[in-house]
Amino acid sequence: MALTGKLTKKMVENLGPGRHGDGGGLYLVVDPSGARRWIVRVVVKGQRNAKGAPLRTDFGLGGADVVTLHRARERALEYRRMAKQGLNPRFNAAREIPCFEEVARQVHIERMPTWKNAKHGAQWINTLRDYAFPKIGRMPIDSIGQPEVLMCLSPIWTEKHETARRLSQRIKIVLDVAKSKGFRSGENPVTAIHDAQVLPKVKAKPKHHKAMAWQDVPAFYADLSARNAMAAKALMFTCLTGSRTNEVLGMRWDEIGFDARLWTCPAERMKGGDPHRVPLTDEMLAIIEPLKELRSDYVFEGQRRHKPLSNMAMLMLLRRMQVEGVTVHGFRSTFRDWAAEVANVSREVAEMSLAHKVGSDVERAYARSDLLERRRALMEEWSGFVANGGKAVDQLS
Incomplete structure (x- = not known):
């Protein structure tokens, strides 16, 4: 049976800032920046919070740019079923390993307030979009190692060295965040590549603006x-x-x-x-x-x-x-x-x-x-x- 609700695909793409309900505790949250993400609110049967009230909890389901409306409804339904059985989804939901692009876009959203302006934030994600997502974007974040990172860096390491250097920094950040959230373990492959000097040394030529005497x-x-x-x-x-x-x-x-x-x-x-x-x-x-x-x-x-x-x-x-x-x-x-x-x-x-x-x-x-x-x-x-x-x-x- 098809899952249905109040929202449509067009509404998900175009609704303005605020919290928009789909029904059954599923909400689309649109930030003032335009970032969109899913949350589901459930009440866990038989469990109480610190004040003795029914345990009502919100769970993030991921960004709307990578989690479709249908998938968000599926996850919300799974969480509601567990809550009705008295199981807290935080500890009982089957944990899916997100792909590299999902984590990267979430990191981008979380760091938006830290950038000096929108242009810098766009440059951050666009570098990954152009050079990393086509190669490793859909790969599970826990399966990315040195060979996968090198697939992204090697083709541009000498010809576009400054871009490659920034790309390596951004891939490292995404993998570090994934590890902090429990999706990865072990050493960051970007660090290992750097320490082992796998890629050739490139002597960057300083670019000076031409000046008048x-x-x-x-x-x-x-x-x-x-x-x-x-x-x-x-x-x-x-x-x-x-x-x-x-x-x-x-x-x-x-x-x-x-x-x-x-x-x-x-x-x-x-x-x-x-x-x-x-x-x-x-x-x-x-x-x-x-x-x-x-x-x-x-x-x-x-x-x-x-x-x-x-x-x-x-x-x-x-x-x-x-x-x-x-x-x-x-x-x-x-x-x-x-x-x-x-x-x-x-x-x-x-x-x-x-x-x-x-x-x-x-x-x-x-x-x-x-x-x-x-x-x-x-x-x-x-x-x-x-x-x-x-x-x-x-x-x-």
Whole structure:
């Protein structure tokens, strides 16, 4: 006899956040993030909880992306039958060994709140989806050993080494979680492969963003200053602050303190995950203050109202200017070279100006200052050098 209930396949796929009953104690739980999972609530006959009330217990049946509606109903029915017989399903249900993909997707759901943004979370599961699921996704999690892990890693180990390295980390996490839940035992095969050096050593070539020589920046900046496009203004501001593209393009007016001459970029837009204060010079303020008249939510508004510039806008401007072999991110390296060769400031001041973390965790715990005033002096000198055609300005003390 077919199992039936209130929910349909389409409802399972489309229902919004909340707990949606199918009947017989089976519920579809949809999180605000969109993650979907099954739970069943049963009352165990003849058993009481610590307060003397009938023992009512919820059991997770797995994510709705891997456990079908029909399978969830079957499991719910099995649990209800045991409960009616006075058997607690927690100890008496036949334990099924989940497949690798089931565990991986559950780990992804559980770790969603820990990622800095949705993009990072998507990258985590997409790596497994592209390189692991096709080979080992449907295999029982307890049957995955070194040969199965190597099936995933070997084809991309040298050609896509960084991807393979991340893939190995993510497979290891999934297998570790499975072991903690009692689905596996013994050593993690990823660890064994690493310790035995089964895969060849790959010397990663560092990728550097192509940068403009600091001597050429004043002439380039003068060319930018003659342009009225919003992308030109954003690129001027990026050159002067040494900030990253997404930090500048996402800048809102409430992040700027004009009286304090300070821009505070919030943690969610910073690569390091900490808010970053940028001292604003006269030249920087001269770029952004006229833009207040646009009354946009964003300082550097794009073609759509109250939307920022495209993250490709500044790069495309460089191409139109026929500035070859240079990236927007490269201006951070340009500033860093100038700070070392011309300004001759300490490494800490230069690195903090770029929002880089300096020193060990212990050192940073004690060095609580972000050296704002020393960085302000450095940015004043850099702005003067860039905007005044490379002429010397007051030297740092």
